[in-house]
Amino acid sequence: MFSQLRKKFAGSGSHFLAFLLCALILPSAAVVLVAVAGMLNQEAAMEAAVSSYVQDLAESLSYHLSSDSDVWTFSMLSDFTRFPFFSWGPSIPGWVALIGQDGRVIISSPGSIGVISSIWHNNLPVGQAIRVEDKEGAQYTLAVYPVKRPSGGYVVAAVSWTQLLGGLVGVVRIWPVLIVVMAGLSFFAIRLLWRRVVTPLRSLVSKIDRMTIGRDVPEKLPEGTIQEIESVHNALQRYAQAAVERDNLRNRYVRDVVQAQEQERMDMAREIHDGALQDVTALLQQIHMIEDDENKTSRLKRTEIIAKTVVRELRAFCDELAPPWMDLGINEAITELAERLSQAYDIVIMADCDEEANEAGIENDKILSLLRIIQEAVSNAVRHGQADEVNIQLTSEDGALMLEIEDNGNGFDSSHINHETLRVEGHRGLASMTERMSLMGGTLKIASKPGEGTKITASLKV
Amino acid sequence: MAVRILLADDHPLTRSGIAEFVRREESFELVAEAEDGIEAWEKIRELRPDVALLDIRMPGEDGVKVAQRVKNEGMNTAIVMLTSYDAQQYVIASLRAGARGFVLKTVSPKELTTAITTVAKGGLYLDPEVASVMGEQDFIPEQLSVREREVLLLAAKGLSSKEVAKKLFISERTVQTHLASIYDKLGSRNKTEALLLALKYGVVTLEELLEEE
Numbered sequence: 100m101f102s103q104l105r106k107k108f109a110g111s112g113s114h115f116l117a118f119l120l121c122a123l124i125l126p127s128a129a130v131v132l133v134a135v136a137g138m139l140n141q142e143a144a145m146e147a148a149v150s151s152y153v154q155d156l157a158e159s160l161s162y163h164l165s166s167d168s169d170v171w172t173f174s175m176l177s178d179f180t181r182f183p184f185f186s187w188g189p190s191i192p193g194w195v196a197l198i199g200q201d202g203r204v205i206i207s208s209p210g211s212i213g214v215i216s217s218i219w220h221n222n223l224p225v226g227q228a229i230r231v232e233d234k235e236g237a238q239y240t241l242a243v244y245p246v247k248r249p250s251g252g253y254v255v256a257a258v259s260w261t262q263l264l265g266g267l268v269g270v271v272r273i274w275p276v277l278i279v280v281m282a283g284l285s286f287f288a289i290r291l292l293w294r295r296v297v298t299p300l301r302s303l304v305s306k307i308d309r310m311t312i313g314r315d316v317p318e319k320l321p322e323g324t325i326q327e328i329e330s331v332h333n334a335l336q337r338y339a340q341a342a343v344e345r346d347n348l349r350n351r352y353v354r355d356v357v358q359a360q361e362q363e364r365m366d367m368a369r370e371i372h373d374g375a376l377q378d379v380t381a382l383l384q385q386i387h388m389i390e391d392d393e394n395k396t397s398r399l400k401r402t403e404i405i406a407k408t409v410v411r412e413l414r415a416f417c418d419e420l421a422p423p424w425m426d427l428g429i430n431e432a433i434t435e436l437a438e439r440l441s442q443a444y445d446i447v448i449m450a451d452c453d454e455e456a457n458e459a460g461i462e463n464d465k466i467l468s469l470l471r472i473i474q475e476a477v478s479n480a481v482r483h484g485q486a487d488e489v490n491i492q493l494t495s496e497d498g499a500l501m502l503e504i505e506d507n508g509n510g511f512d513s514s515h516i517n518h519e520t521l522r523v524e525g526h527r528g529l530a531s532m533t534e535r536m537s538l539m540g541g542t543l544k545i546a547s548k549p550g551e552g553t554k555i556t557a558s559l560k561v
Numbered sequence: 562m563a564v565r566i567l568l569a570d571d572h573p574l575t576r577s578g579i580a581e582f583v584r585r586e587e588s589f590e591l592v593a594e595a596e597d598g599i600e601a602w603e604k605i606r607e608l609r610p611d612v613a614l615l616d617i618r619m620p621g622e623d624g625v626k627v628a629q630r631v632k633n634e635g636m637n638t639a640i641v642m643l644t645s646y647d648a649q650q651y652v653i654a655s656l657r658a659g660a661r662g663f664v665l666k667t668v669s670p671k672e673l674t675t676a677i678t679t680v681a682k683g684g685l686y687l688d689p690e691v692a693s694v695m696g697e698q699d700f701i702p703e704q705l706s707v708r709e710r711e712v713l714l715l716a717a718k719g720l721s722s723k724e725v726a727k728k729l730f731i732s733e734r735t736v737q738t739h740l741a742s743i744y745d746k747l748g749s750r751n752k753t754e755a756l757l758l759a760l761k762y763g764v765v766t767l768e769e770l771l772e773e774e
Contacts, residue, residue, distance in 0.1 A: 406667075407667055410645070410667050414645070423618070423646055423648075424646060426623075427648075427654050430719060431650035432650070434650055434751075435649060435650040438649060438753060438754075441751065447750075449751070450751075451721045452719075452721050453720075453721040453723060454718070457719070492721075494721075
């Protein structure tokens with residue numbers, strides 16, 4: 100239900116604004132209405148209570164003061180003091196008085212003289228409560244009852260509305276003003292909210308919609324944006340920046356890979372062309388010449404030597420592309436490679452592999468990756484580190500393989516090493532090894548200090 | 562009596578070349594040819610040749626696996642691996658599978674004859690082009706200690722220093738010290754060479770290498 104509403108109002112800006120205004124103003128208007136109704140209700144109830152009060156008061160007094168004697172004796176007057184309201188007034192704000200036939204006040208409660216004279220006139224209806232107003236506009240409910248005496252006279256009892264409800268009446272007059280002020284403030288607050296929060300958020304959303312991740316970075320926000328939106332915007336900016344950098348990195352990496360691939364193909368073509376192809380051509384020439392040759396045996400001997408060279412060359416070429424001895428298992432593959440590298444570089448290379456590692460059943464592509472890491476590491480150790488001893492260790496533990504390659508070379512400061520620095524500093528081999536290991540769900544760590552050799556650790560789950 | 566020979570190779574040109582040579586040799590008798598590992602094993606079991614020339618990479622089952630079967634069955638057929646792979650680890654793997662000979666396909670007829678004759682007599686023949694130390698000049702190696710022989714045999718079976726140490730209840734460091742001493746005495750640069758030289762000089766025998774623990 101609420102989400103439907105929200106959907107409806109989120110669609111257009113002005114609708115949402117109207118919704119906000121209603122949401123703020125309607126409840127306050129309802130409060131005012133309820134308050135006014137309550138007050139009117141209260142006033143009617145009070146009116147009834149006050150009317151019956153003054154009627155009762157005037158009636159009972161007139162009854163008590165009725166007599167056959169027509170003279171107001173002193174003793175009688177002193178008797179009035181039995182009625183406390185003549186000394187203190189009635190129990191609710193107002194007054195009582197005994198008024199003679201001629202309109203003279205015989206006795207009254209304190210503070211009522213002026214009021215009586217301004218209200219009293221002989222035409223006031225007798226025996227019922229009425230509402231009157233004095234010259235100053237103060238309202239009273241009063242009741243007049245005749246005193247049964249030969250000389251006549253009236254008891255008047257009155258309750259002052261102004262005194263009884265003065266504060267409340269004042270509030271009723273202020274209410275509308277308060278409501279208008281509140282509505283104005285709400286409107287102002289909503290406008291502010293709209294301009295400083297909703298509008299910037301909307302522009303942010305449309306910015307995100309238009310953005311191409313990995314290419315665009317949103318421009319700076321104008322001054323005066325609220326802090327929360329600014330931090331959201333900053334986060335977006337950081338994210339976009341990171342995406343751009345990541346994309347750049349990936350593009351460079353792909354370019355590197357493509358370049359390396361093409362370079363490799365060119366190298367292979369050259370190697371075959373300059374090596375095996377030349378040798379086979381020479382072989383063919385030797386065979387052509389056999390027929391006319393006097394000394395066939397020596398010609399054949401030469402042919403055999405050339406053929407053997409081709410075989411050796413092609414074998415070495417295959418080994419470089421993807422050594423067939425990989426099939427024997429990771430231990431044999433590493434041992435074979437270590438011995439070949441040891442011969443090729445004329446350095447000591449010790450390979451020590453757990454027999455268990457062979458039972459882990461590692462796939463050939465992973466074996467090849469580990470072999471490449473060893474090739475790269477040994478080549479770096481010799482070329483950059485001038486190492487003459489390399490220790491290779493393969494350990495197997497809980498289905499994970501760990502390959503450690505340690506050399507006794509010059510070492511370097513490896514604390515700043517990451518993918519990008521590797522690449523920049525020309526260790527593309529190691530950079531792509533790192534990438535390859537992470538592709539296979541493994542890790543490659545390089546630890547080195549100047550003068551302490553280098554240790555490369557590759558970990559791989561099987 | 563002529564040496565009865567089986568030849569298995571999936572490459573027809575190579576197979577016919579070698580077959581022709583074997584047929585030409587009077588002291589040899591080519592009893593069967595096979596073009597994959599499975600056929601080779603079936604024919605070996607059926608014909609019980611004296612010598613089987615097996616290519617390593619063949620469809621169905623590779624030569625090393627066939628050699629393993631022959632060894633497991635306790636048959637008298639001597640296996641010679643005939644391959645174009647010049648990796649020393651293939652030699653080691655073949656020896657572990659019970660082969661007694663290892664020759665490259667570029668071998669000369671004379672060398673192949675020597676290889677077949679040697680293994681038929683129960684000897685060991687490894688092509689010097691791949692097992693380079695086999696061809697080097699002979700020298701009398703220093704005697705290995707009992708412990709060193711134990712270490713060498715375990716290492717030859719493919720155990721790492723750590724694993725050898727665990728098996729012999731000694732420290733890894735001690736194992737490495739023993740290995741260094743073995744290399745020194747045999748004049749080898751690494752584990753593989755040490756094993757090949759030990760076999761060459763008779764310091765250990767092929768039977769010892771094949772013994773199950």
